[in-house]
Amino acid sequence: MQLLYGWLNAPHVAERWDGALTLAEVQESYFKDEGEKCERFLVYLDGEPLAYIQSYIACLCSDGWWEDITDQGTVGIDFFIGEAGKLNQGLGTAMLQAFARRLFSNASVNRIISDPSPENPRSIATLEKAGFTRVGNIVTPDGAAVLLEMKRSET
Ligand SMILES: CC(C)(COP(=O)(O)OP(=O)(O)OC[C@H]1O[C@@H](n2cnc3c(N)ncnc32)[C@H](O)[C@@H]1OP(=O)(O)O)[C@@H](O)C(=O)NCCC(=O)NCCS
Incomplete structure (x- = not known):
C-alpha cells in the first residue's frame, strides 16, 4: 500500500495518471x-x-x-x-x-x-x-x- 501510494504521488506518475491521491483513495481504487x-x-x-x-x-x-x-x-x-x-x-x-x-x-x-x-x-x-x-x-x-x-x- 505505501509503495503504491508513493509511486502514484511521484511527480512523473501523478502528472500522467490520476494526480495526487490520498492513502484512502489508493485503498479504495487499487485494493478491491x-x-x-x-x-x-x-x-x-x-x-x-x-x-x-x-x-x-x-x-x-x-x-x-x-x-x-x-x-x-x-x-x-x-x-x-x-x-x-x-x-x-x-x-x-x-x-x-x-x-x-x-x-x-x-x-x-x-x-x-x-x-x-x-x-x-x-x-x-x-x-x-x-x-x-x-x-x-x-x-x-x-x-x-x-x-x-x-x-x-x-x-
Ligand atoms: C511510459 C513509461 C512506462 C516508459 O518507460 P521507460 O522505461 O522510461 O521507457 P523506455 O526506456 O523503454 O523507452 C522510452 C522511449 O521513449 C522515448 N521518449 C522519451 N521521451 C520522449 C518524448 N518526449 N517524445 C518521444 N519519445 C520519447 C525515449 O527516447 C525511449 O525511446 P528510445 O529508447 O528509442 O530512445 C514511463 O516513462 C512511465 O512510467 N511514465 C509515467 C507514467 C506513464 O506515462 N504511464 C503510461 C500511461 S498510458
Whole structure:
C-alpha cells in the first residue's frame, strides 16, 4: 500500500495518471478485488519493485469505456514505472513485451490495446518500441487519447 501510494504521488506518475491521491483513495481504487474485470500487477526487477500494470477485459468496462468493443478477447492495459531512477533505460519497453507475452499465453486473448494521452509521447514511443501499432485518435471518458494495439497474429 505505501509503495503504491508513493509511486502514484511521484511527480512523473501523478502528472500522467490520476494526480495526487490520498492513502484512502489508493485503498479504495487499487485494493478491491474486481475479478477478471481488472487485474493489477506489481512488476519486479531483480527482486526489487519497479512498476505497476493493470489489465482489463475491454468489453466488461462500463461508464462509457470501450462501448464499441464487444469481443471478450480484447484486453486493455495501463502501466507506469514507479521508480523514477529507472526511467529511460529500456525497462518500460521490456516490461510491455514481457506482459504482452504473458497476456497472449491466455488463448482467449487476441488483441491488447492501450490509450495514452496524445500529450504523452514517451508512453506512445514505448508502446511502439514494444511492438504496438498506432490505430488512430479516439476520445475516451478521460479525454483525447491515441489508440494503440498489438494483435496476437502480429506476434
Ligand atoms: C511510459 C513509461 C512506462 C516508459 O518507460 P521507460 O522505461 O522510461 O521507457 P523506455 O526506456 O523503454 O523507452 C522510452 C522511449 O521513449 C522515448 N521518449 C522519451 N521521451 C520522449 C518524448 N518526449 N517524445 C518521444 N519519445 C520519447 C525515449 O527516447 C525511449 O525511446 P528510445 O529508447 O528509442 O530512445 C514511463 O516513462 C512511465 O512510467 N511514465 C509515467 C507514467 C506513464 O506515462 N504511464 C503510461 C500511461 S498510458
